[in-house]
Amino acid sequence: MKKxxxxxxNIWSIDELRKRILFTLLLIMxxxxxxxxxxxxINPNLIQLEGxxxxxxxxxxMFAGGAFSQASIFALGxxxxxxxxxxxxxxxxxxxxxxxxxxxxxxxRKINQxxxxxxxxxxxxxxxxxxxYLRTQSGGAIVPEFGGFMFxxxxxxxxxxxxxxxxxxxxxxxxxxxxxxxxxxxxVGILARFPESVLQEFAxxxxxxGGGLLIFLIEMAVFIAVIxxxxxxxxGVRKIPLNYARRIIGNTNAARExxxxxxxxIPLKVNSAxxxxxxxxxxxxxxxxxxxxxxNNESAQGFVRAMSDHTSLWYNLFYAILVIAFTYFxxxxxxxxxxxxxxxxxxxxxxxxxxxxxxxxxYIATIMDxxxxxxAFFLAIAGILPGIxxxxxxxxxxxxxxxxxxxxxxxxxxxxxxxQIESHLLMRQYDGLxxxxxxxxxxxxxxxxx
Numbered sequence: 176m177k178k179x180x181x182x183x184x185n186i187w188s189i190d191e192l193r194k195r196i197l198f199t200l201l202l203i204m205x206x207x208x209x210x211x212x213x214x215x216x217i218n219p220n221l222i223q224l225e226g227x228x229x230x231x232x233x234x235x236x237m238f239a240g241g242a243f244s245q246a247s248i249f250a251l252g253x254x255x256x257x258x259x260x261x262x263x264x265x266x267x268x269x270x271x272x273x274x275x276x277x278x279x280x281x282x283x284r285k286i287n288q289x290x291x292x293x294x295x296x297x298x299x300x301x302x303x304x305x306x307x308y309l310r311t312q313s314g315g316a317i318v319p320e321f322g323g324f325m326f327x328x329x330x331x332x333x334x335x336x337x338x339x340x341x342x343x344x345x346x347x348x349x350x351x352x353x354x355x356x357x358x359x360x361x362x363v364g365i366l367a368r369f370p371e372s373v374l375q376e377f378a379x380x381x382x383x384x385g386g387g388l389l390i391f392l393i394e395m396a397v398f399i400a401v402i403x404x405x406x407x408x409x410x411g412v413r414k415i416p417l418n419y420a421r422r423i424i425g426n427t428n429a430a431r432e433x434x435x436x437x438x439x440x441i442p443l444k445v446n447s448a449x450x451x452x453x454x455x456x457x458x459x460x461x462x463x464x465x466x467x468x469x470x471n472n473e474s475a476q477g478f479v480r481a482m483s484d485h486t487s488l489w490y491n492l493f494y495a496i497l498v499i500a501f502t503y504f505x506x507x508x509x510x511x512x513x514x515x516x517x518x519x520x521x522x523x524x525x526x527x528x529x530x531x532x533x534x535x536x537x538y539i540a541t542i543m544d545x546x547x548x549x550x551a552f553f554l555a556i557a558g559i560l561p562g563i564x565x566x567x568x569x570x571x572x573x574x575x576x577x578x579x580x581x582x583x584x585x586x587x588x589x590x591x592x593x594x595q596i597e598s599h600l601l602m603r604q605y606d607g608l609x610x611x612x613x614x615x616x617x618x619x620x621x622x623x624x625x
């Protein structure tokens with residue numbers, strides 16, 4: 176406890192770090208207030224968006240911090256920006272011109288600008304779809320005098336402005352605050368549901384023969400164990416030893432020093448794909464269920480029920496297979512062993528016992544394939560844990576925090592933020608946050624983050 180208090184004092188004593196933390200907290204507060212402001216023309220007392228907590232809409236609602244189900248001005252959150260960013264990232268793999276731009280500072284600035292333009296287009300499209308959804312599912316919450324074209328126009332404009340404002344806040348947090356801004360806003364929205372979910376679980380266990388306090392404490396112990404496992408999954412790396420060739424440092428004979436025998440390593444992440452495989456798998460599972468929902472066939476309806484129930488055997492089986500497949504697919508997209516081998520060769524570094532060039536690229540690719548397999552299996556287990564928790568009688572709200580998208584994002588973002596705080600402490604000769612070693616987040620190596 177004394178160590179914690181001392182660390183907090185050190186954090187507060189660093190003027191720059193204190194300002195960054197306060198700036199971040201201020202923008203987070205603005206974001207959460209905005210999530211409670213209802214769209215013009217909507218009666219907040221009558222809003223009832225059925226189905227906004229389940230399926231693909233439930234995923235949207237989670238990323239928007241609950242603003243989607245409340246018809247808020249931030250209802251779309253940063254999902255359009257995330258969609259545009261993923262599209263530009265994938266475009267860099269198939270379009271050589273964009274791939275070249277991604278390797279240059281000026282090119283990356285242009286790509287960021289293109290991503291913003293694409294975000295506007297995606298937001299307008301999603302806002303129009305949201306208007307249609309409101310008209311069919313809002314339960315008469317739309318004010319009659321505000322209907323028709325005027326409601327569509329105002330809603331599209333407000334939602335587009337809201338998404339761009341959230342995107343701007345995320346970028347400002349990244350530049351002048353602490354942590355990755357967009358990811359931090361998503362995490363805050365997700366964790367905003369956590370206290371209420373814990374209270375509901377506590378009430379369910381202590382009322383109506385739910386098992387009592389002992390069962391609740393066991394659930395909390397399992398929950399903590401899941402968090403520890405997700406931390407290990409996020410931080411797990413395979414270190415490939417690296418040697419540097421002898422180098423001459425200095426321009427004059429007097430200043431020349433010979434540097435040789437330096438050893439380092441390449442940290443390859445066990446889960447370099449991050450949470451993206453789970454998001455892709457969830458989105459893919461919604462498609463066949465949606466198509467089958469238009470059919471009156473009894474077997475099709477049974478398929479819909481199976482694919483809509485996250486506690487069913489078939490749902491979790493297909494879900495796990497898709498997560499494993501997408502983990503390999505996304506890792507192959509973002510990880511380039513040939514480029515890594517070329518960079519090692521240019522820096523006069525090499526892997527002991529492996530020839531530079533093509534053999535190094537093949538060696539790195541083989542190691543990556545081997546460690547991706549257990550990482551994919553653990554990621555699949557993390558994905559189906561909420562369904563298993565629900566089967567064991569945990570309430571739906573609390574079970575969503577037993578792994579899955581919610582906790583993977585939460586754990587990853589918290590680790591990234593703590594890593595930045597620790598860097599500020601170490602830079603000013605203070606002790607780090609841990610005695611056993613430095614905190615490593617998702618962004619220390621080539622990985623994918625939301």
